[in-house]
Amino acid sequence: MNKIAAGRRVAVRIRKRFAPPLPRPMKLPTAAVFLFAFLLAAQVYARRAPDITVAPAGWGLASAGEVRAVFVSAAGEIWKFCSDTKLGGISVFHRDDHPQTEWERGAGGRIVIGIAARDRHCAQMAFQFAHEFCHALVAHSNDWRRKWREEGKPNHWLEESLCETASLFTLRAMARSWQTSAPDREWASYAPEFAKYAQERMAASSRVGAFAPWFRRNEAAMRRNPSMEEKNVVVAARLLPIFEEDPRGWEAVTFMNLGEHDRRMPLSRFLAEWHRNCPPRLREFVARVALALDVRL
């Protein structure tokens, strides 16, 4: 036996001595507990990261992977408070005109969102996606076919204002979270941009004075045209502190638009229906939103 062969035999003996014992086959109850724990962990992980796919083209200087990381991060700031909500997968594509969430689902039952931001405009991208993600929660969560999903709803301005609130909420949350846990360490430098973008967006709302008289003057116009951003942001600035104090309220928006299809429905009745359609634990939150809009439920 030469030296090399002898060395190999010693090495095999050492390995045998220090090799960990082979695991014994698990008993059935133990295996079941492990399987259950694994499935639960997988489910929790799946819940934490919304299922978002991004079309490869149209994002200019940004890659689809970078864009997707921003969308996942933005959606996550709201999604983490929606522990009991079911939402389908989301397919995002770039469109040149304006961001939009489709009323109807696309191929494979996926929610379809178009985003107009591109290149490295990270704050704008997060802002637009958070707005559309809120529309997805309102229109496509849980038993989504039961929801009133079409143009011409008289209180649709409130949904638009809540989606504006979602954008402000998300940017302010990302300004904090990206300081320590941005998707890429180098992206932490974007964190102050998020706060600045939200602040600039809200600046005009402080110039309208007291909310109640402003709202009385503007509600009729908002019922006619729900997409006036300069008005929706005034409502959003009013509602933002309520969501920042109790972010579980994001789950409450999933219970909107389950009431009567009445094109003349006053705000008070719309809010009362929303309140009634929420599970009891979320009703107090809707009552706070109503009070901020001068409606007592």
Ligand SMILES: [Zn+2]
């Ligand atoms: Zn919108």
